[in-house]
Amino acid sequence: MPADWPDVIVPVQTLSDSGITYVPQQYIRPLSERPIGNNTATKSNTCDWGFFQVVNHGVDLDAVKRMRQVWKEFFNLPVEQKKLYANSPMSYEGYGSRVGVDKEAILDWNDYYFLTLLPTETTIPEKWLSAPSNLRDVTEKYTFHMMNLSSLLLKAISNTLELDEEHLNMAFGGSHGITASMRVTYYPKCPQPDLTLGLSPHTDIGGITLLLLDDNNVAGTQVRKENEWVTLQPMPGAFIINVGDQIQIISNGKYKSAEHRVLANSDEERLSIAFFCNPGGDLPIAPASKLVSPISPAQYHPTTFNEYRK
Ligand SMILES: O=C(O)CCC(=O)C(=O)O
Numbered sequence: 001m002p003a004d005w006p007d008v009i010v011p012v013q014t015l016s017d018s019g020i021t022y023v024p025q026q027y028i029r030p031l032s033e034r035p036i037g038n039n040t041a042t043k044s045n046t047c048d049w050g051f052f053q054v055v056n057h058g059v060d061l062d063a064v065k066r067m068r069q070v071w072k073e074f075f076n077l078p079v080e081q082k083k084l085y086a087n088s089p090m091s092y093e094g095y096g097s098r099v100g101v102d103k104e105a106i107l108d109w110n111d112y113y114f115l116t117l118l119p120t121e122t123t124i125p126e127k128w129l130s131a132p133s134n135l136r137d138v139t140e141k142y143t144f145h146m147m148n149l150s151s152l153l154l155k156a157i158s159n160t161l162e163l164d165e166e167h168l169n170m171a172f173g174g175s176h177g178i179t180a181s182m183r184v185t186y187y188p189k190c191p192q193p194d195l196t197l198g199l200s201p202h203t204d205i206g207g208i209t210l211l212l213l214d215d216n217n218v219a220g221t222q223v224r225k226e227n228e229w230v231t232l233q234p235m236p237g238a239f240i241i242n243v244g245d246q247i248q249i250i251s252n253g254k255y256k257s258a259e260h261r262v263l264a265n266s267d268e269e270r271l272s273i274a275f276f277c278n279p280g281g282d283l284p285i286a287p288a289s290k291l292v293s294p295i296s297p298a299q300y301h302p303t304t305f306n307e308y309r310k
């Protein structure tokens, strides 16, 4: 992986704050990839969608409120101060505005901060921000709550697959092996949201993602259902949950790691905090043997998460 980006990085916030009235060429998508129309979800189950929302989740509301506050405060800092934590393609840890090093790539309308959270030995001390001063403490407390919620969700998903309740937690490495990271994404207002995207289509490569939106609850996440992009309507106070590729593998394809993307928005800025609960890097991840049979053969070969994400 190259040590640096192919171009000078201009934060999207800098473009947006400059009062620009058009989207620069590098952000413009070909016609077929632009967001058109607006489809709203009809009811169906999680296995089909790979996405659901949880309410009454029991997560300490104060911890959630402080988490939103500190990260909003960080993104409100002057760009020059945030750039002190600029990331590189080597690890992506820190403040950044692009993913991938292809010089010709179309860029997304967002700036983000990526951080490894667990195991604590793998966190990078220089990437823990000193401003706001309580950011580390607040983020670590939030991590604790998210790990508890992840563990509950992994149990619930194991149950729906008729696996032992601890199956997914153990497959991810148990309480000492499981890993976690986070991406906080800031989507500044965009002058021409129909020409670009807040975030390109992707699946989450890890285990399970717990997404928290800012309290203005701006919609924007779209989930792909066959050939349609469906806009998710965020419920107040809910976490938006989606399963990643590793659960698709363990469930032998019963759960789908859904492709999703984010729309840009001309009226409102948006902040989202994605918490990724992932398997330990060196455990082979494979379809659960209970879900494999002559009529339902294994669809995936065992692969460690470190190999998978290369
Ligand atoms: O901001 C969103 O709605 C989704 C973010 C996301 O998909 C991600 O960070 O992987």
Ligand SMILES: [Fe+2]
Residues within 6 Å of the ligand: 202, 203, 204, 209, 260
């Ligand atoms: Fe995602």
